[in-house]
Amino acid sequence: MxxxxxxxxxxxxxxxxxxxxxxxxxxxxxxxxxxxxxxxxxxxxxxxxxxxxxxxxxxxxxxxxxxxxxxxxxxxxxxxxNLKLGQAMAACYSDGAKSDQAKPNCAAFWPATTCQSCAASCAPCWR
Structure with missing residues (x-):
């Protein structure tokens, strides 16, 4: 419990x-x-x-x-x-939000309209 x-x-x-x-x-x-x-x-x-x-x-x-x-x-x-979601996602990359790898992942997150699409966009950051 x-x-x-x-x-x-x-x-x-x-x-x-x-x-x-x-x-x-x-x-x-x-x-x-x-x-x-x-x-x-x-x-x-x-x-x-x-x-x-x-x-x-x-x-x-x-x-x-x-x-x-x-x-x-x-x-x-x-x-x-105490990071906001965007800050936490950027922190997953060595150059933060300026990382070439972070840009497409973060860009894929913003248009997410469902929980499933949001989770799919966030998952690569934590795997």
Whole structure:
């Protein structure tokens, strides 16, 4: 179950805090979450997601949580950061937003109109 948190924090903030805490304590869960961004092994994260009340049948709800959990588990994050999405994407490249590799990936993200297209645009940054 999710750990108790202050009532003012959002569901997403509580989810991030839980991923941080649980992946440090449970290496098996960390391994399952690292595979959550792969459609063939994503199901391994579903028990954790279900504990958070995430509708597993609703891809638009499930994909953002799986992508964030996978990225955090792969990064072995020790604490929550404070970057905005664009800044986080740019930080994935050695030259930041000026990187020749970053430009097409970021350009592909902006017209994303669905959760799935957004997740597909972000995934290369975290793989």
């Amino acid at each position: 999710p750990p108790p948190t202050p009532p003012t924090s959002s569901r997403e903030a509580r989810f991030v805090a839980s991923v941080l805490q649980r992946t440090q304590q449970d290496k098996g869960l960390a391994a399952r979450l690292r595979r959550a961004d792969n459609p063939a092994t994503e199901y391994q994260s579903w028990e954790f997601l279900a504990d958070w009340g995430i509708n597993l049948e609703d891809e638009a709800q499930r994909l953002p949580f799986t992508l964030v959990a996978a990225a955090m588990a792969k990064a072995k994050a020790a604490h929550n950061g």
